[in-house]
Amino acid sequence: MLSVENLKVVYRGVILALDGVSLEVGEGEAVALLGPNGAGKSSLVRAIAGLLPKFEGRVLDGKVRLFGREATHLDPVGISQMGLTAILEGRPLFRYLTPVENLMAAGHRLPPKALKEGMEEVFARFPRLYERRHEQAGYLSGGEQQMLLLGMALLTRPRLLVVDEPSLGLAPKLVGEVMQTLEALRREKGLSLxxxxxxxRAALGVVDRVYVLERGRVVFEGSAKEAMEDQDVMEFYLGKEEVGFRQARRYRRRKRWV
Incomplete structure (x- = not known):
């Protein structure tokens, strides 16, 4: 469904954000891309979705293939028409429009009957969104906005869904709900994710495989089980190291990707 090969991305011609990143997402597979702030995760999403030019970025080298076709330099409309939908970080909604109007905008390519049925499905899946369907989207809570974005994504009829930082700023309970929803959508709709x-911690519970990105490079690749069993990954991302200077020094020595 998605193949990224040795991708290098620069901003403004000089700032290297990705340095030879490769990853794959198979049909019906859920893959997590983990990494700290500044690792290059959003740059990879922009490259996949054809959005780099809007951020003064470009692909310097490497390839992006979607559904077996070359897509490295396609624009966002062409990529969307191929079947990829990306939900970007920051919850980009039409904030002065209602959830109903946001959903209508997302599903504008659907025939009227299909759009109506799709919106009914979204509201059935997210009852809280239905209750606030006539309020401005900018006044929804973070969790409700994330639900609206997932509903909008469904109305684009994606084959591959890319979701960037869906848990950002959400309470732990809402994070769990969002992850359960993604897992259900993948299972029920046959999506790749x-x-x-x-x-x-949230991502590893719903994916098959994991890539860890740091400083623009992939530093770990394996199954979710392998990631959970890898002490370096668990210590760095889940904070399972012991307390104290000696242990911190040991961890720095063991951190294989530095």
């Missing part, structure tokens, strides 16, 4: 997250 690329989940881009800092919250490793």
């Amino acid at each position: 690329l989940l881009v997250e800092q919250n490793a």
Whole structure:
């Protein structure tokens, strides 16, 4: 479904954000991309979704292939038409429009009957969103806005869903709800999923495989089980190291990707 090969991305011609990143997402597979702030996760999402030019970035080298076709330099409309939908970080909604109007905008390519049925499905899946369907989207809570974004994504009829930092700023209970929703959508709709997250604990519970990105490079690749069994990954992202200077020094020595 998605193949990224040795991708290098620069901003303004000089700032190297990705330095030879490769990853794959198979049909029906859920893959997590983990990493701290500044690792290059959002740059990879922008490259996949064709949005780099809008951020003064470009692909310097490497390839992006979607559904077996070259897509490295396609624009966002072309990529969307191929079947990829990306939900970017920051919850980009039409904040002065209502949830109903946001959903109508997202599903504008659907026939009227399909759009109506799709919106009914979204509101059935997210009852809280239905209760606030006529309020401005900018006044929804963070969790409700994330639900609206997922509903909008469904109305684009994606084959591959890329979600960037869906748990950002949400309470732990809402994080769990969002992750359960992503897992259910993947199962029920047969979607492939690329989940881009800092919250490793939440992501590892719903994905098959994991990539860890740091300083623009992939520093770990393996199954979710392998990630949970890797002491370096667990210590760095889940904070399971012992307390004290001696242990911190030992961890720095063991951190294989530095």
